[in-house]
Amino acid sequence: MQVIESESHLKPVNGMLTLRIIQKHSDTDLLGSRDKFRTAQRLENVSDAEVTEFSERLDQTRQGDLAVLSFHRGIAHNREKLRQLSEDRTIVTLGGVDAQHRNLAFIAMDGVVTEQEKLSLASEDQFDAVVAGDKMHFFNGADIDAVRWAVLNCHDYTHADLIAELLERRVELLVVVTYNNATQLYWDYAIADIHRLFCYVVIVNIAEVGGSGVFVPFRRVGTGDNAFFRAAGQIFSTRGPAETVASLPLDIGELRRLRAEYRLKGLSGPKGMGSERYAPMAPSEHFMDTFDRPAGAPAVEGVRQINLAWNSDDPLVAVGQLASMSVESYVASRYRLSQAAGVELFEARVAAHLEHLEVQLNLRPEGDRRLDFLVLPEVFVPRSFVASHIEPFAARNGTIVICGIDYPGIEEADNRNSCMVIGPNGLAATYDKITRSQYDAMGATDRMQMHRGDSLYRFVNAAGHAFGILICYDFSHFDLVHRLNGESRDHPLEVLFVVAHNPFGSLYRTCCIADSHRFYQHVVLCNVSQYGGSGVFAPMRSGGARQTLLEIGLNTEAIGLTKLKLNEQREARGVDDDEKLQQGKFMRRPGTFQGKPAHLGCG
Known part of the structure; x- marks a missing residue:
C-alpha cells in the first residue's frame, strides 16, 4: 500500500468551505434484494438517458464549492465534463466499476480528475471480481490555506489501518462516498472519528438508501447550555430514501484555530478555547498540550x-x-x-x-x-x-x-x-x-x-x-x-x-x-x-x-x-x-x- 501525497487545491474562503451534497437516486431497483447491490455499479450498456441525467446533476454543482455526488451510472460518459467543471470547483463522486474491474472514486480538482481505486473490498466487490487498489491519495500542499483531506470509497471506511494513517497525517476533512445500506454503522464511525481525529467527516450515499451526513468535532452550536447537537457532532443527515441537495458551511478556519489553541494552551486554557461559535469536543493528545507534555502522539515503548x-x-x-x-x-x-x-x-x-x-x-x-x-x-x-x-x-x-x-x-x-x-x-x-x-x-x-x-x-x-x-x-x-x-x-x-x-x-x-x-x-x-x-x-x-x-x-x-x-x-x-x-x-x-x-x- 502506497500513500500518494497529492497537491490540494481545496481552499476555504474567509475560513469557510462551502460543501454541497447531492444525494440522488442511482436509478437502479435495489429494494427487496441485496443481490442487486452486487453488480449495480458496473458501467455496461449505459444509456444516453443515464448520461444526460448525470450531466444535469453536475450542473447543480457550483463555482467555488466542494460538491459530493452520490453514484449514478451516467458518470461513465461525463468524465470530460467533470474535468472541465473542476477548473473552478471540486467534485467528488463514485466512478463505478470499470472494464479493468476497478471500483473507482473520482476526485476532480483544478482541472484534473484523480482516480482512486477501492482499497478494501466488500463481499459485493468480491462477487463482482473487483481488483483491490494499492494507493491512497492524501491531498496536501505547500499552500498553508489548502485543506488537508482524503476520500474513502465505501468499504475503505471499515479499514482501521487507513484511519490510523489519516490520524498520523492530521487530516482536516474526510469524505466518504458510499453505495451501502449500513448507514447507521457509518454514522457511528464518523462520530468516533470526529472526536479522535478532530476533523470533519462527510458521508454521501445514494437516495434509495439514504444515510448521508455531515459530522463536526463540536458538541453544540454557540455557547448556550441547551444547544447540544442531538447526535454528537452530526449537523446534517438524511434518514431513509430521499433525494436532496444541501449546502452547508464547514468552518475550516475555526477548526484550525481550535487546533492551534489546544496545541498552545491545552489543559491550561479556558474551556472551549474561547470559541464564540461552537463548544468543541476535547481532542486527543495529538492536538492537545496536556500540562506536562506538548501536543503529539502519546509516547509508547x-x-x-x-x-x-x-x-x-x-x-x-x-x-x-x-x-x-x-x-x-x-x-x-x-x-x-x-x-x-x-x-x-x-x-x-x-x-x-x-x-x-x-x-x-x-x-x-x-x-x-x-x-x-x-x-x-x-x-x-x-x-x-x-x-x-x-x-x-x-x-x-x-x-x-x-x-x-x-x-x-x-x-x-x-x-x-x-x-x-x-x-x-x-x-x-x-x-x-x-x-x-x-x-x-x-x-x-x-x-x-x-x-x-x-x-x-x-x-x-x-x-x-x-x-x-x-x-x-x-x-x-x-x-x-x-x-x-x-x-x-x-x-x-x-x-x-x-x-x-x-x-x-x-x-x-x-x-x-x-x-x-x-x-x-x-x-x-x-x-x-x-x-x-x-x-x-x-x-x-x-x-x-x-x-x-x-x-x-x-x-x-x-x-x-x-x-x-x-x-x-x-x-x-x-x-x-x-x-x-x-x-x-x-x-x-x-x-x-x-x-x-x-x-x-x-x-
Whole structure:
C-alpha cells in the first residue's frame, strides 16, 4: 500500500468551505434484494438517458464549492465534463466499476480528475471480481490555506489501518462516498472519528438508501447550555430514501484555530478555547498540550504480553457501573480515596454490591456459576480495598477482576492513574494510564504532577487468544487502540476492556460500537453510574440496541451480567466468504480481515 501525497487545491474562503451534497437516486431497483447491490455499479450498456441525467446533476454543482455526488451510472460518459467543471470547483463522486474491474472514486480538482481505486473490498466487490487498489491519495500542499483531506470509497471506511494513517497525517476533512445500506454503522464511525481525529467527516450515499451526513468535532452550536447537537457532532443527515441537495458551511478556519489553541494552551486554557461559535469536543493528545507534555502522539515503548489463563470461549462478564465518590472527594484527598471523607460508607456500599453479585451467581444454573471477569470503573476504589475485598472475591470465584484504583503513595511525584488486573492467584499486572485528560490529577488550585505509563498490555492465554485494557482517555486515541490490537498479531484482540470515569459516556459508547466492528471484537466499557454508557458491544446483529449485548443507563447503579460470544466471533472471523455471514448473528467483516496493507500495517 502506497500513500500518494497529492497537491490540494481545496481552499476555504474567509475560513469557510462551502460543501454541497447531492444525494440522488442511482436509478437502479435495489429494494427487496441485496443481490442487486452486487453488480449495480458496473458501467455496461449505459444509456444516453443515464448520461444526460448525470450531466444535469453536475450542473447543480457550483463555482467555488466542494460538491459530493452520490453514484449514478451516467458518470461513465461525463468524465470530460467533470474535468472541465473542476477548473473552478471540486467534485467528488463514485466512478463505478470499470472494464479493468476497478471500483473507482473520482476526485476532480483544478482541472484534473484523480482516480482512486477501492482499497478494501466488500463481499459485493468480491462477487463482482473487483481488483483491490494499492494507493491512497492524501491531498496536501505547500499552500498553508489548502485543506488537508482524503476520500474513502465505501468499504475503505471499515479499514482501521487507513484511519490510523489519516490520524498520523492530521487530516482536516474526510469524505466518504458510499453505495451501502449500513448507514447507521457509518454514522457511528464518523462520530468516533470526529472526536479522535478532530476533523470533519462527510458521508454521501445514494437516495434509495439514504444515510448521508455531515459530522463536526463540536458538541453544540454557540455557547448556550441547551444547544447540544442531538447526535454528537452530526449537523446534517438524511434518514431513509430521499433525494436532496444541501449546502452547508464547514468552518475550516475555526477548526484550525481550535487546533492551534489546544496545541498552545491545552489543559491550561479556558474551556472551549474561547470559541464564540461552537463548544468543541476535547481532542486527543495529538492536538492537545496536556500540562506536562506538548501536543503529539502519546509516547509508547511497546505492547507488553502477559501470559494469563482466561476463558476465551464464552466468558461470563460482570460490568460494575456503580456510583463513585464525589469529585470534591477526589480533589480534597488528592485522589487517595482511603483519606477521603466518607470512604467507609463508600466501601461498605461497594462491598454490598459484591456480596449481592455472589448471591446472583449462586442462583444461576449449576455449572454456569463461574464469573470469568468483573470490571469496575477508573480510579474507583482505594488500594486497601483491593487487598481486603477484591483479591478475596477473585480467589473465591475464580474471577479476573479489572479494577481502577486510587493514586499510590503520599507525594505528588507518586501520582499515577492505574488499573489492576487481578486473577484468582493474585495480581497479574498493573497498567498505568498513558494519556492525561482534563480530569486527571486536579489539585485544589492547580494541576498536580502525574506519572504516565509507557506500555500497552495484552493478556494472552495458552490458546493464543488475547484481551487488552485501556483507561478512559487512552480510548480517545485511535493510534493506541490500533497498536494494542495490531502490533505483532495476525488478528485483533478477542476483547477490549475500557475502564472509565467520563462525563461523555454516550460518546464512548459510540466509539465502542465503531471499534467493535472495525476490529471485529467484543468491547466492554465500564463507567461510573453518574455518567452511564457502560455496556458490552460486539459485531453482532442484536435485538434492541445495535451491536449491544448489555447496556446500563445513565444514573443507574447496577452490576450487569452477560456472556461474550467469543467462539462464535472466531468462527465468523474465519469464514471464507462474507456472504455466509449475511443471515447469521454476526455482521460482515471489516477491511482488517482482508489482510494488512503492507505500507499501513502497524506490526
